[in-house]
Amino acid sequence: MRRPDFTQVAEFIVGDTQADRMVPPTGITARLTLLSAAAMAFLAVFALALSVATGRMADRWGDELARSSTLRISAPTDQIDAQTQAALRVLEQTPGVASARALTDEEQRALLEPWFGPDLPVETLPIPQLIEVIEDGDGYDAQGLRLRLSAEVPGAVLDDHTRWRQPLVNAANRLRLLGWVSIGLIFGTMAAIITLAANAALAANAQVIAVLRLVGARDSYIAKAFVRRYTLRTLTGAALGVVLGLVAILLLPSAQTAGGFLTGLGFRGAGWLLPLVIPPLAAMVAFIATHLAAARTLKELP
Amino acid sequence: MIELENVAMSYGGGELLSDISLQLAPGSFHFLTGPSGAGKTTFLKLCYGALMPTAGHVRLFDHDVRNMARDDIALARRRIGVVHQDVRFLDHLPVADNVALPLTVSGRDTLDETVNLRELLAWVGLKARADALPPELSGGERQRAALARAVIMSPDVILADEPTGNIDWEMSQRLLQLLVELNRMGKTIMIATHDLNLIRAAKGQVQARVLRIASRRLQLAGADL
Numbered sequence: 001m002r003r004p005d006f007t008q009v010a011e012f013i014v015g016d017t018q019a020d021r022m023v024p025p026t027g028i029t030a031r032l033t034l035l036s037a038a039a040m041a042f043l044a045v046f047a048l049a050l051s052v053a054t055g056r057m058a059d060r061w062g063d064e065l066a067r068s069s070t071l072r073i074s075a076p077t078d079q080i081d082a083q084t085q086a087a088l089r090v091l092e093q094t095p096g097v098a099s100a101r102a103l104t105d106e107e108q109r110a111l112l113e114p115w116f117g118p119d120l121p122v123e124t125l126p127i128p129q130l131i132e133v134i135e136d137g138d139g140y141d142a143q144g145l146r147l148r149l150s151a152e153v154p155g156a157v158l159d160d161h162t163r164w165r166q167p168l169v170n171a172a173n174r175l176r177l178l179g180w181v182s183i184g185l186i187f188g189t190m191a192a193i194i195t196l197a198a199n200a201a202l203a204a205n206a207q208v209i210a211v212l213r214l215v216g217a218r219d220s221y222i223a224k225a226f227v228r229r230y231t232l233r234t235l236t237g238a239a240l241g242v243v244l245g246l247v248a249i250l251l252l253p254s255a256q257t258a259g260g261f262l263t264g265l266g267f268r269g270a271g272w273l274l275p276l277v278i279p280p281l282a283a284m285v286a287f288i289a290t291h292l293a294a295a296r297t298l299k300e301l302p
Numbered sequence: 303m304i305e306l307e308n309v310a311m312s313y314g315g316g317e318l319l320s321d322i323s324l325q326l327a328p329g330s331f332h333f334l335t336g337p338s339g340a341g342k343t344t345f346l347k348l349c350y351g352a353l354m355p356t357a358g359h360v361r362l363f364d365h366d367v368r369n370m371a372r373d374d375i376a377l378a379r380r381r382i383g384v385v386h387q388d389v390r391f392l393d394h395l396p397v398a399d400n401v402a403l404p405l406t407v408s409g410r411d412t413l414d415e416t417v418n419l420r421e422l423l424a425w426v427g428l429k430a431r432a433d434a435l436p437p438e439l440s441g442g443e444r445q446r447a448a449l450a451r452a453v454i455m456s457p458d459v460i461l462a463d464e465p466t467g468n469i470d471w472e473m474s475q476r477l478l479q480l481l482v483e484l485n486r487m488g489k490t491i492m493i494a495t496h497d498l499n500l501i502r503a504a505k506g507q508v509q510a511r512v513l514r515i516a517s518r519r520l521q522l523a524g525a526d527l
């Protein structure tokens with residue numbers, strides 16, 4: 001097998017202007033192909049953003065939160081400190097707990113702020129004390145811990161998050177899958193559209209192809225004129241679509257942390273480079289689709 | 303060069319051509335005659351690989367067409383110049399580009415050839431029409447352009463199907479002259495024609511054999527012309 005030769009790629013893009021002239025220009029199919037490629041690439045950007053964002057969410061919920069749980073201590077105001085100390089002692093002795101820490105008043109206020117506003121007098125309210133529990137690699141035995149706590153710290157409720165987290169992680173994973181399926185469908189549709197357009201062009205130029213064939217043109221020469229056109233057209237259209245898609249995502253209103261999933265739709269850091277894969281991929285799809293269409297048509301000719 | 307061995311051809315109905323054997327030797331000059339519908343065009347198509355024989359073997363430059371890949375056929379066609387009966391061009395390109403088409407598709411459109419092209423166009427009397435589009439040409443002009451296109455690659459074999467069908471006697475003579483000169487340079491020539499005067503005119507200048515398709519067979523016509 002030969003190594004990929006980049007001068008060949010360059011040649012393909014710059015093109016054999018002669019070979020290109022052999023096939024008369026086609027106005028409407030050209031524009032429609034460009035438009036379809038742009039639309040498909042635009043959609044692909046969103047499907048990709050969806051996949052990436054839900055993937056990120058699933059990972060975060062599944063991984064980071066899995067390592068932490070919360071202990072809530074509700075008790076009369078005068079007992080709360082004592083019970084907190086007792087709970088921390090129990091946690092220290094529990095195998096599988098890496099660390100445990102009572103949240104400060106400021107932290108609790110920050111947690112409640114979105115619901116009750118910044119002026120909440122936390123100190124004077126009988127709100128429960130929260131203890132953040134971080135597990136080590138193996139995790140702890142939640143059932144055993146609950147039993148011990150019920151004996152020693154009657155006001156403690158252990159919330160290990162799994163109950164509500166698991167369905168969310170599942171949903172996020174399913175959403176991510178749907179995103180990828182959409183991307184697959186988008187590229188499949190793009191291949192179908194380009195095949196139809198190329199077939200139309202090949203049929204419209206049957207006479208040209210026959211003449212070229214009769215004067216000794218090889219199939220590859222004839223195919224190249226079509227393949228090159230559709231590949232470049234798709235590349236241009238897809239690039240346009242990706243740019244528009246990225247702009248649309250950039251223009252999504254951002255709502256800080258509270259928005260969660262909805263505003264998470266987008267890319268982070270190097271992730272912004274991911275959509276740049278779409279135009280070359282689309283061009284490759286166009287290349288293969290046109291190539292197959294041309295090969296099919298040419299095979300029928302003497 | 304081109305060799306037919308016990309070739310039969312049918313388009314699906316009965317056999318149009320049967321048991322045809324012929325060897326086109328390098329440098330030979332043949333005329334092909336026969337009534338309309340006898341199968342002259344069909345015969346020529348067999349000779350440039352546009353049709354596959356239904357029986358027998360056709361060999362182009364020592365290769366059986368049945369075993370030739372599509373690219374092999376394409377390469378063989380660069381060595382066989384064909385003037386088609388239904389002359390077809392790329393209608394969106396000027397005459398000069400159409401005549402140069404075989405050079406272009408084989409990647410040989412160099413500067414040298416551009417000079418040749420101009421001389422050739424002058425020879426077939428199309429210099430003034432070089433920038434016209436094919437649909438703007440007269441029937442005779444189209445045939446002259448077709449002949450120019452057939453010979454521009456300096457092919458080993460030239461197959462011409464009714465090349466003088468639409469042109470006057472003087473121009474026919476000039477085309478014949480061109481073909482005779484090419485034959486003197488060693489090219490193999492085969493001309494399908496109804497024009498007996500053309501055959502007679504040629505007989506004075508070259509050793510031409512006259513083949514006739516009659517009742518599905520290829521016969522060597524005698525000196526009865």
Ligand SMILES: Nc1ncnc2c1ncn2[C@@H]1O[C@H](COP(=O)(O)OP(=O)(O)OP(=O)(O)O)[C@@H](O)[C@H]1O
Pocket residue numbers: 313318336337338339340341342343344345387
């Ligand atoms: N593609 C085809 N399919 C079916 N029949 C065909 C086809 N091409 C030609 N024929 C038939 O084969 C016969 C021979 O045709 P061909 O064109 O070879 O004749 P020809 O000798 O060149 O005639 P002419 O002198 O009129 O050009 C004709 O009867 C024609 O109708």
Ligand SMILES: [Mg+2]
Pocket residue numbers: 342343344387463
């Ligand atoms: Mg004919």
